[in-house]
Amino acid sequence: MCDRLRDFHSAVGVAQIESANCIDAWNAVPSTCSAKPAYATAYSDISTEILRKAFSSFTESDPAARQTKLRERMSMTERWYEDMKAAAAARVQAQLVSASDSRSQLLRDAEITAGSIIKGAYANRLASTTSLAATQRNAFVLDAAKDDQELLGVLLPSRDPFTGLPPTAPLKNAPALWLLAHTLQPIVQRLGEMDVLHDLGCDFRNCKPSTVGGAPLSTKLTQMHASLNALPDSGALNLSERNLLDPTWQTTFDNLVANHAAVFQAAVRDVQNVPNQGDYNSTLVTSATGADGPVYAVAAIVRDSKTKLDNYGVTGRLRPGDKDPVYTGLLSRKLDDTIAVVDSAKSALTDAKNRFEGNWLTVLNTSVQLVSTGDQLTNAKNELNTKATLLKQYGEQIDGLRTAATVDLERCGDFTKSYDAFVKDLERVQVKEYIKRASSDVLSVTPANARYDGSSTKVADLAVQVPNPPFNGGLFKWSANPGDLVRIEMIGNKTWSPTCAIAAYASKNNRPTGISGVLQAVVDKTRITPPLEGFVGSLTGPQGYGLIFSGSSYQGRQITDPDFNAWNYVPGAGTAVGTAVGGPVGGAIGGTAASMFVGLFGGDTQSSNTSGTDRRQTAVFNSGLRVPTAPYPAFPAGALLAVKFNPDPIAGGIIDVEVVQAPSTSLVIDQVTDVYLVVNDAICDRTVDPVTKLAVDVGSLAVQLTTLTPSDKLIVQLQGAVTDTYKDVQKQLAKILPQGVVLPGDLGAIRSQAMLTQRSTRWSDRSRSEGSNGRCAS
Numbered sequence: 001m002c003d004r005l006r007d008f009h010s011a012v013g014v015a016q017i018e019s020a021n022c023i024d025a026w027n028a029v030p031s032t033c034s035a036k037p038a039y040a041t042a043y044s045d046i047s048t049e050i051l052r053k054a055f056s057s058f059t060e061s062d063p064a065a066r067q068t069k070l071r072e073r074m075s076m077t078e079r080w081y082e083d084m085k086a087a088a089a090a091r092v093q094a095q096l097v098s099a100s101d102s103r104s105q106l107l108r109d110a111e112i113t114a115g116s117i118i119k120g121a122y123a124n125r126l127a128s129t130t131s132l133a134a135t136q137r138n139a140f141v142l143d144a145a146k147d148d149q150e151l152l153g154v155l156l157p158s159r160d161p162f163t164g165l166p167p168t169a170p171l172k173n174a175p176a177l178w179l180l181a182h183t184l185q186p187i188v189q190r191l192g193e194m195d196v197l198h199d200l201g202c203d204f205r206n207c208k209p210s211t212v213g214g215a216p217l218s219t220k221l222t223q224m225h226a227s228l229n230a231l232p233d234s235g236a237l238n239l240s241e242r243n244l245l246d247p248t249w250q251t252t253f254d255n256l257v258a259n260h261a262a263v264f265q266a267a268v269r270d271v272q273n274v275p276n277q278g279d280y281n282s283t284l285v286t287s288a289t290g291a292d293g294p295v296y297a298v299a300a301i302v303r304d305s306k307t308k309l310d311n312y313g314v315t316g317r318l319r320p321g322d323k324d325p326v327y328t329g330l331l332s333r334k335l336d337d338t339i340a341v342v343d344s345a346k347s348a349l350t351d352a353k354n355r356f357e358g359n360w361l362t363v364l365n366t367s368v369q370l371v372s373t374g375d376q377l378t379n380a381k382n383e384l385n386t387k388a389t390l391l392k393q394y395g396e397q398i399d400g401l402r403t404a405a406t407v408d409l410e411r412c413g414d415f416t417k418s419y420d421a422f423v424k425d426l427e428r429v430q431v432k433e434y435i436k437r438a439s440s441d442v443l444s445v446t447p448a449n450a451r452y453d454g455s456s457t458k459v460a461d462l463a464v465q466v467p468n469p470p471f472n473g474g475l476f477k478w479s480a481n482p483g484d485l486v487r488i489e490m491i492g493n494k495t496w497s498p499t500c501a502i503a504a505y506a507s508k509n510n511r512p513t514g515i516s517g518v519l520q521a522v523v524d525k526t527r528i529t530p531p532l533e534g535f536v537g538s539l540t541g542p543q544g545y546g547l548i549f550s551g552s553s554y555q556g557r558q559i560t561d562p563d564f565n566a567w568n569y570v571p572g573a574g575t576a577v578g579t580a581v582g583g584p585v586g587g588a589i590g591g592t593a594a595s596m597f598v599g600l601f602g603g604d605t606q607s608s609n610t611s612g613t614d615r616r617q618t619a620v621f622n623s624g625l626r627v628p629t630a631p632y633p634a635f636p637a638g639a640l641l642a643v644k645f646n647p648d649p650i651a652g653g654i655i656d657v658e659v660v661q662a663p664s665t666s667l668v669i670d671q672v673t674d675v676y677l678v679v680n681d682a683i684c685d686r687t688v689d690p691v692t693k694l695a696v697d698v699g700s701l702a703v704q705l706t707t708l709t710p711s712d713k714l715i716v717q718l719q720g721a722v723t724d725t726y727k728d729v730q731k732q733l734a735k736i737l738p739q740g741v742v743l744p745g746d747l748g749a750i751r752s753q754a755m756l757t758q759r760s761t762r763w764s765d766r767s768r769s770e771g772s773n774g775r776c777a778s
Contacts (some may be wrong), residue, residue, distance in 0.1 A: 001018070002018065002021075002022035002025060002046050002047075002050060003042075003046050005018060005022070005050050005053070006046060006049045006050065006053070010053075012053060012054065012056065012057045012378065012379075013057075015050055015053045015054040016054040016057070018050075019050050019051060019054040019076065020076060022046065022047055022050050023047045023050070023051065023076065023079065023080040023083060024079075024083070025043060025047070026039075026040075026043050026047075026083040026086065026087055027083065036090060037090040037091055037093065037094035037096060038094075038096075039087075040087035040088065040090050040091045040096070041091065041096070043083075043084075043087050044084060044087055044088070044105070044109060047080060047083075047084070048084075048109045048112055048113060051076070051077070051080060051113045051116060052112055052113065052116045055073055055113070055116035055117050055119070055120045056116055056119060056120055056123070056382045057120060057123065057378070058120035058121055058123045063150075066121070066150065067150070067153070067154055070117070070121060070150070070151065070154040071154050071170045072170075073117050073120075074117065074154060074155065074170035074171035074175075074176075074179075075170040075171070077113050077114070077117065077171055077175050078170065078171045078172060078173055078175070078176075080113070081110055081113075081173050081174060081175055082173065084106055084109060084110075085106065088102045088103075088105070088106050089102075100291075100748070100752075103291075104291070104293075104748075106174075107174060107271070107293035107294065108293075110174045110175045110178055110293070110294070111175075111178045111293065111294070113175055114175040114176075114178035114179045114182065115178070115182060115389070117151070117179065118151060118179065118182055118183060119382075119385065119389075121147055121150065121151055122147055146248075148183040148184070148186055148187060149248050149249075149252055151179065151183045152180070152183055152252050152255070152256075153251075153252070153255070154170065155169065155170070155171060155176060155179055155180065155183075155263065156169065156252070156255040156256050156258070156259045156263060157169060157255065157259065158251065158254075158255055158258070159255075159258050165258075166255070166258045166259050166262070168262075169259055169262055169263045171263070172262060172263050172266045172267060172270075173266065173267055173270040174267055174270050174271045174293070174294055175267075175294075176263055176264075176266075176267040177264075177267040177268065177271065177293075177294030177295060177297070177298055178293075178294040178297070180264070180267075180294075180298065181294055181297035181298050181301065182297075184228070184298075184301055185301070187224075188228070188301055188304065188305075191221065191224055191225065192304075194221055195221070195308065195318045195319045196319065198219065198221045198222075198318055199317045199318055199319055202217075202316050202317060205217070206316065207219075207312070207316035207317075208312075208313075208314070208315055208316025208317075209313065209314075209316075215313075216312055216313055216316055217316070218241060218244065219244065220244040220245060221318070222309065222312060222318075223240070223241055223242055223243075223244050223245055224245065224249070225305040225308055225309050225312075225318070226240045226241065226305070226309060227240050227242060227245075227249075227253050228301055228302065228304075228305040229302055229305040229306045229309055231256070231264070231285070231298060231301070231302050232264075232268075232282035232284075232285035232286060232298075232299075232302060233282045234257055234260035234261070234264075234265075237253065237256065237257050237260070238257045240253075261277065261280075265277065265280045267294070268280065268284050268285060268295055269284070271292055271293060271294060271295050272284050272288075272292065272295060285298060285299050285302065286299060286302065286303070287299075290748075291748055346391075349391060350391070353387065353388070353391060356384070356387070357384070360380060360384065363380075414663075414664055414666070415666045416485045416486070416487040416664070416666040416706075416708060417487060417489070417664050417666075419485070419708070420435070420437070420487070420706075420708055423435050423708075423715065432712070433711055433712070434710065434711060434712040434714065434715045435708050435709065435710055435711060435712075435715055436708075436709045436710075436711045437706060437707070437708060437709075438706065438707045438709065439704055439705070439706040439707075440476075440478060440704055440705045440706075441468065441704070442491050442492070442702050442703070442704045443464070443466060443476065443677075443702070443703045443704065444493075444700050444701075444702060444703075445464055445496075445640065445677065445679065445700060445701045445702075445703050446496065446698065446699075446700040446701075447496055447497060447498035447499075447500070447679065447681060447686055447698045447699075448698075449464045449465065449677075449679045450498055450500065450679040450680075450681035450682060450683055451463075451465075451679075451683065452501075452630070452631035452681065452682045452683060453516040453518060453519065453682065453683050454516050454518030454519040454522065454629075454682070455516070455518055457631055457632075459643055459645055459654065459676055459678070460475065462631050462678045463475045463476065463477075463643070463676035463677060463678055464476045464676070464677040464678065464679065475676065476676065476677055477674050477675070477676060478674070478675040478676075478705045478707070479647075479673070479674050479675075480667075480669040480672075480673050480674075480675065480707050481669065481672060481673075481709070482669060482670055482671055482672065482723060483669065483709075483710065483716065483719045483720045483723050484669040484707050484708060484709050484719070485666065485667070485668060485669065485707070485708040485719060485722070486666075486667040486669060486675060486705060486706070486707050486708075487664055487665070487666055487667075487705070487706045487708070488642060488660050488664065488665040488667070488703065488704075488705050489663060489664045489703070489704050489705075489706070490541075490542065490662040490663050490664070490701060490702065490703065491702040491703070491704050492702035493699065493700050493701055493702040494541055494542070494662050494663070494701065494702075495539040495540060495541060495699045495701075496539065496540070496542075496638075496698060496699035496700055496701050497537055497538055497539050497540070497638075497686065497696070497697070497698040497699050498540075498544075498637075498638040498679055498680075498681035498686070498698075499535050499536065499538065499545075499638065499681070499686055500512065500514075500515065500629075500681050500682040500683060500684035500686055501627050501629040501630040501637045501638065501680070501681050501682045502535055502545060502625070502627060502629075502637050502638065503515070503535070503536075503684060503686070504519050504520070504522075504523050504627070504629040504682065504684075505523060505527075505528045505627065505629070506535075509690075509691075510690050510691055511690060512684045512685050512686055512688070512690050513684065513685045513690070514683060514684040514685040515682065515683070515684045516682070516683065519629045519682055522628050522629055523629065526628055536686075536689050536690070536691075536696055537689070537696040537697060537698070539699050540638055541661075541662045542639060542640040542659070542660040542661065542662055542701055542703075543636060543639055543659055543660075543661055543662070544625070544635070544636030544637055544638035544639030544640075544659070544680060545625045545636060545637050545638045625637050625638075629682050630680045630681060630682065631678065631680060631681075631682075632657060632678070632680050635657065635659060635680050636659065636680065637680060637681065638680060638681055639659045639660070639680045640659070640660040640677060640678075640679060640680070640701060640703070641657055641658070641659060641660065641677070641678040641679075641680050642657070642658050642659075642660050642665065642667065642675055642676075642677060643656075643657050643675070643676045643677075643678055644656040644657070644658070644667065644669075644673050644674075644675055645673065645674045645675070645676060646671060646672065646673065646674075647672065647673075647674050648672070655671065655673060660677075660703075668722065668723060668726040669723070670723045670726060670727055675705065677703065686698055725754045728753065728754065729750060729754055732749075732750045732753060
């Protein structure tokens with residue numbers, strides 16, 4: 001019977017009546033029944049669909065009746081989820097499914113059910129708007145936070161006025177976190193829209209701390225961010241300032257404090273499989289990954305508010321314009337391809353949605369005539385709402401992937417440093433050498449090492465020259481072999497001012513001397529109007545200079561570590577520090593402006609020559625200013641580039657180009673490679689201000705390269721496995737791009753495959769030859 005209730009023609013009312021019996025069906029199967037695990041999959045599919053169907057309709061309008069109904073649905077969901085966990089455990093024990101796949105399915109079903117509760121609570125409010133005037137309809141939409149507070153009020157009951165304790169909450173496991181995250185998401189989106197206006201107001205009223213380490217101006221918006229940031233920590237949440245918030249939100253956060261251990265912590269521990277209440281700590285939330293489902297959804301809200309509060313405490317701005325591009329991140333080396341594929345998929349999905357909306361009435365009328373019941377119209381509307389929600393979720397997933405890619409990029413930069421420290425500790429304990437380390441002298445790379453005049457883009461004509469032995473004025477070259485790891489570190493000086501490629505686009509009176517005629521011709525063909533100014537002596541890190549769009553003007557910025565500091569210019573205001581570079585965006589903007597925005601999120605071009613050699617150019621920093629007057633125009637102007645070169649005289653050539661990052665950059669070597677350093681700038685006299693004729697400090701970068709070559713069989717296998725895994729991950733990424741969307745299990749599957757490759761390709765022989773000791777070592 002329960003299976004029949006999923007049918008399209010089955011009435012919603014029957015599903016609501018029988019839902020309690022259907023979710024209890026699992027307990028009706030005796031534990032002694034040997035076939036019980038086989039029923040688990042059917043139970044999971046049927047019970048989830050019945051709850052989704054039963055919760056989709058919500059007719060109550062009286063506030064007390066609505067709260068009672070919501071409490072009943074949450075209690076039923078808690079009971080259902082515990083049975084679902086038991087069914088999932090039976091499937092895993094019977095080896096019908098892996099533990100990771102079972103956990104992913106369980107969390108997805110929990111999200112579907114929690115989302116159905118939310119959708120049902122919104123349903124009659126949305127339905128009532130069709131009969132209202134426009135002004136009343138707008139009031140309903142603008143007052144939509146009351147629906148969220150209603151759900152949170154049931155999930156997090158208020159304290160009893162006599163005992164001071166809250167009553168038992170109706171939902172205390174994983175679905176509670178989905179409910180909390182999805183009801184907070186609308187207010188987070190509204191806060192994001194208000195952040196821009198808040199920062200605009202702070203431009204006129206100084207919001208940042210008056211003294212170093214002081215407190216910035218407290219506002220209603222910053223108090224909301226502070227409360228959201230404190231969600232994982234009940235103590236911090238209790239102490240967060242909320243005196244400017246509306247009383248309803250004050251009550252909501254007070255209720256969360258009161259129910260923190262019983263609801264929030266219990267749900268987090270349920271997802272993370274931490275049975276003891278005393279073992280809870282906030283890092284279970286802040287360190288969550290995408291595989292942790294609802295915990296990760298809450299963590300995304302916390303991280304967003306923390307990032308904004310940290311910046312507000314220093315600059316008085318929640319969303320710094322110069323950091324906006326960084327949030328998008330860089331998904332490995334395929335961001336451009338990924339964005340194009342995702343945009344195409346989004347466009348196709350939007351077209352399909354528009355066609356569906358244009359024809360759904362015709363389809364529904366036909367279905368109603370065939371089935372002779374009105375329930376199909378309601379069900380079709382529910383399906384339409386589900387698809388609209390999916391479209392919204394796909395957009396949110398893109399933002400999440402970009403943010404995750406930024407974090408992964410930072411981890412990759414420090415990989416060899418952490419790995420080297422680990423092996424050194426191992427060598428010290430076992431008194432044995434596992435890795436041979438070869439380090440270059442600390443190179444002082446200055447803007448004067450730029451060698452580009454527009455006549456040649458060969459590596460030999462661009463690479464940094466070193467006057468000291470063993471190079472004695474020749475090209476600096478660092479050789480490595482397959483299986484090696486190369487670390488490039490910033491030692492000491494980390495800022496410089498390589499501005500000649502940018503200076504070529506200054507007005508003629510402000511251009512420095514020494515810019516070649518070839519580059520001047522490039523500038524004349526692709527002009528920027530108005531010209532860029534105010535960059536003389538501006539120091540940046542090895543990632544080069546950046547350009548973003550804000551309001552109605554171009555804004556340039558430095559890319560330094562650890563902070564981004566803007567150099568800028570306002571026409572008519574001299575070279576004083578202001579807020580805009582260039583001028584208003586309009587018809588006067590030349591063609592180069594478009595080329596600078598091409599690849600704003602990074603660039604990746606890939607081709608193969610006739611010998612099969614793979615050639616890549618990887619822009620590992622996603623917000624650089626690109627200009628045609630740089631030797632590598634696809635990379636940020638003023639960046640220090642590491643060029644990986646195959647020295648083979650026949651099949652040789654550029655393997656890859658990567659932007660050097662501060663404080664360190666990691667290179668995985670998968671073939672015989674020479675590493676050259678190239679300053680992505682042109683030749684000119686940048687040491688003198690062309691206007692004031694005063695000397696300019698152009699700075700320098702202190703760079704050191706270190707090669708980690710394995711000398712012990714164990715480490716040879718380990719670093720070889722790292723190289724094999726690196727190449728395998730690149731192949732896996734190339735395979736998922738054509739499918740048009742990154743599915744929830746794709747990244748996890750790539751990680752799992754990487755671990756399998758690492759263990760199977762290099763470690764299996766050692767394990768067989770060394771018995772139990774080999775297995776321990778692996």
